[in-house]
Amino acid sequence: MLRVLDIHTYYGNIQALKGVTIEVAEGEIITLIGANGAGKTTTLMSISAVVPPRSGEILFKGKPITKLSPEKIVGMGISQAPEGRRIFPGLTVLENLDMGAFLRKDKAGIKEDLDYVLDLFPILAERQGQAGGTLSGGEQQMLAISRALMARPQLLLLDEPSLGLAPIIVQRIFDIIRKINSEHGTTIFLVEQNANLALQVSHRGYVMENGVITMQDTAANLAANEEIKKAYLGI
Amino acid sequence: MVAEIRKSLIAAVWFIFLTFPLMVVKVNTIENTVEWRWHNMLIVGVTFFFLSWLWRYLLQKKEEGTLTTKGALTKWTDRVMNEPAIYKPLIAVGTVAALLGPLVLSEKHMQPLISALIFIVLGLGLNIVVGLAGLLDLGYVAFYAVGAYAYALLNFHFGLSFWAALPLGAGLGAVFGILLGIPVLRLRGDYLAIVTLGFGEIIRLILENWDDLSHGPSGIANIPGPTLFGDVLSRSDSTVLIYYVIIAMLVFTIFVVNRIQNSRLGRSWLALREDEIACQAMGIDRMKTKLAAFAVGATWAGMAGVVFAAKSGFINPKSFEFWESVLILSIVVLGGQGSILGVILAAFVLKLLPEYVRILGEYRMLLFGAAMVLMMLFRPQGFISNVRRSYEFHGLDEEGADG
Numbered sequence: 001m002l003r004v005l006d007i008h009t010y011y012g013n014i015q016a017l018k019g020v021t022i023e024v025a026e027g028e029i030i031t032l033i034g035a036n037g038a039g040k041t042t043t044l045m046s047i048s049a050v051v052p053p054r055s056g057e058i059l060f061k062g063k064p065i066t067k068l069s070p071e072k073i074v075g076m077g078i079s080q081a082p083e084g085r086r087i088f089p090g091l092t093v094l095e096n097l098d099m100g101a102f103l104r105k106d107k108a109g110i111k112e113d114l115d116y117v118l119d120l121f122p123i124l125a126e127r128q129g130q131a132g133g134t135l136s137g138g139e140q141q142m143l144a145i146s147r148a149l150m151a152r153p154q155l156l157l158l159d160e161p162s163l164g165l166a167p168i169i170v171q172r173i174f175d176i177i178r179k180i181n182s183e184h185g186t187t188i189f190l191v192e193q194n195a196n197l198a199l200q201v202s203h204r205g206y207v208m209e210n211g212v213i214t215m216q217d218t219a220a221n222l223a224a225n226e227e228i229k230k231a232y233l234g235i
Numbered sequence: 236m237v238a239e240i241r242k243s244l245i246a247a248v249w250f251i252f253l254t255f256p257l258m259v260v261k262v263n264t265i266e267n268t269v270e271w272r273w274h275n276m277l278i279v280g281v282t283f284f285f286l287s288w289l290w291r292y293l294l295q296k297k298e299e300g301t302l303t304t305k306g307a308l309t310k311w312t313d314r315v316m317n318e319p320a321i322y323k324p325l326i327a328v329g330t331v332a333a334l335l336g337p338l339v340l341s342e343k344h345m346q347p348l349i350s351a352l353i354f355i356v357l358g359l360g361l362n363i364v365v366g367l368a369g370l371l372d373l374g375y376v377a378f379y380a381v382g383a384y385a386y387a388l389l390n391f392h393f394g395l396s397f398w399a400a401l402p403l404g405a406g407l408g409a410v411f412g413i414l415l416g417i418p419v420l421r422l423r424g425d426y427l428a429i430v431t432l433g434f435g436e437i438i439r440l441i442l443e444n445w446d447d448l449s450h451g452p453s454g455i456a457n458i459p460g461p462t463l464f465g466d467v468l469s470r471s472d473s474t475v476l477i478y479y480v481i482i483a484m485l486v487f488t489i490f491v492v493n494r495i496q497n498s499r500l501g502r503s504w505l506a507l508r509e510d511e512i513a514c515q516a517m518g519i520d521r522m523k524t525k526l527a528a529f530a531v532g533a534t535w536a537g538m539a540g541v542v543f544a545a546k547s548g549f550i551n552p553k554s555f556e557f558w559e560s561v562l563i564l565s566i567v568v569l570g571g572q573g574s575i576l577g578v579i580l581a582a583f584v585l586k587l588l589p590e591y592v593r594i595l596g597e598y599r600m601l602l603f604g605a606a607m608v609l610m611m612l613f614r615p616q617g618f619i620s621n622v623r624r625s626y627e628f629h630g631l632d633e634e635g636a637d638g
Contacts (some may be wrong), residue, residue, distance in 0.1 A: 071519065
């Protein structure tokens, strides 16, 4: 579904990605794990074209999307819940969700998806009129995921959904990620530092270090790998 | 308490020292003597002692959150705006007063009133750019100038009437808004403010120096007022007609701004102001959204400019100096960013008060500055803070009109 082919991405003169190749098949949950500064977020930002790669190619369903603008890419069916949640603090929960559906005109479909996400996260229904900034961290993460879902993506990019949340909330969010994948058929590309949980929910995984992919395997194999255990699982 | 008094005393002494050469020493150049006006020192000292004390008192009250006027005013405005039983009669009274205005007021009062109304339209237009989209525009007066000169020149060369120039002025305003928007899209905050400031000056300097186009500093005279069904009106009738035109324009502006505020475009402006990266991830086109804000804002300035040219009958670059931009921005900030009612109130205060309180004379600007400082300290959200209607899904049928 998504093929990232040897992309190199820079911030000014600093090279963040040094030839990253990733493949995501339809219906999968794949995870990208790695330490701070490895280039995980940059990979997602490159796919979304917020920080476009300088060389290499990204194909979505066979079509090159490397040269497209961020909004075109959202329009094609890739949406992202960015790192640090980045919800709109001054807009209400419902307005945040409506912004997620910004490019869509089908009112019936939007309503359907709204019902779906409010069903996934009932707390958001309770908080619907509240300003986004007044939500707790966990609720904001739920809102960020819901907002990305409102674009009705075929591929959902999630950047560190566990960031700064209590273990019990993280567990709940990961359960829902799995649910979105199995019930809605949404392909999910998950970037995580919490390798343990990420590998539990995903089918395959990539390990990233200093802007290059160092390992790729099924999630089960990665979780069993001695090196990974030592470096990322803390066992 | 004692500490407070001591601080105020220090402030008073400091001011005595600062104003000493101005207030106390007076050199008589004819007789070559120096007059020492010691009594002035006492006046300065006592005045600043009390001012400083009052200042500290108010600041302290503010920190304690017991500054009663603030709470009361907020409560009062909230109540007025949220209860139909209160605001409906108020709107009715306002409408009747607005319609009857020209019958009661003499021409002498009509002119400043129309000016104030034009500035309300300008304020509401800038409010879109600054209040909603959060783009600090210090060159807004340029679009006003574009509208005014569009009418004046089109009339001068081609005899175009007011009614034909009105939409053209609006359109030209929008075009210039986009022209300004394109190069400054990447800028934010202070940088944006500086570039827009430059843009405003460029337009003014072009008007001042390109004699063949704009007739230079001497301006363009004999701009006709609007005609009514083809009839040319007398000066005073024309003023009355312009008054009704600007009232109609104001109603239209309020209607449109209100609709935009609660549309998806309006919300995307708010979203863009809060987080650009999140907006990109949502598929909101930064370029288009910002350009739309500039264009929509400039449209109103263009229209207001046409009305201004028709009203004064004479325009020159002097009417479009940086100071006007500042005044419009002050109206937005003082009124409360994003608040329609606040902008109306602030435009009346800033535009009409100086007209009628002539006693202030040269001290006008001083008081204006002082008022701004006080306002930002004690009521930074403006006269009336924006009560944004929150967006709700009501099922499909009712929701249909929105977005």
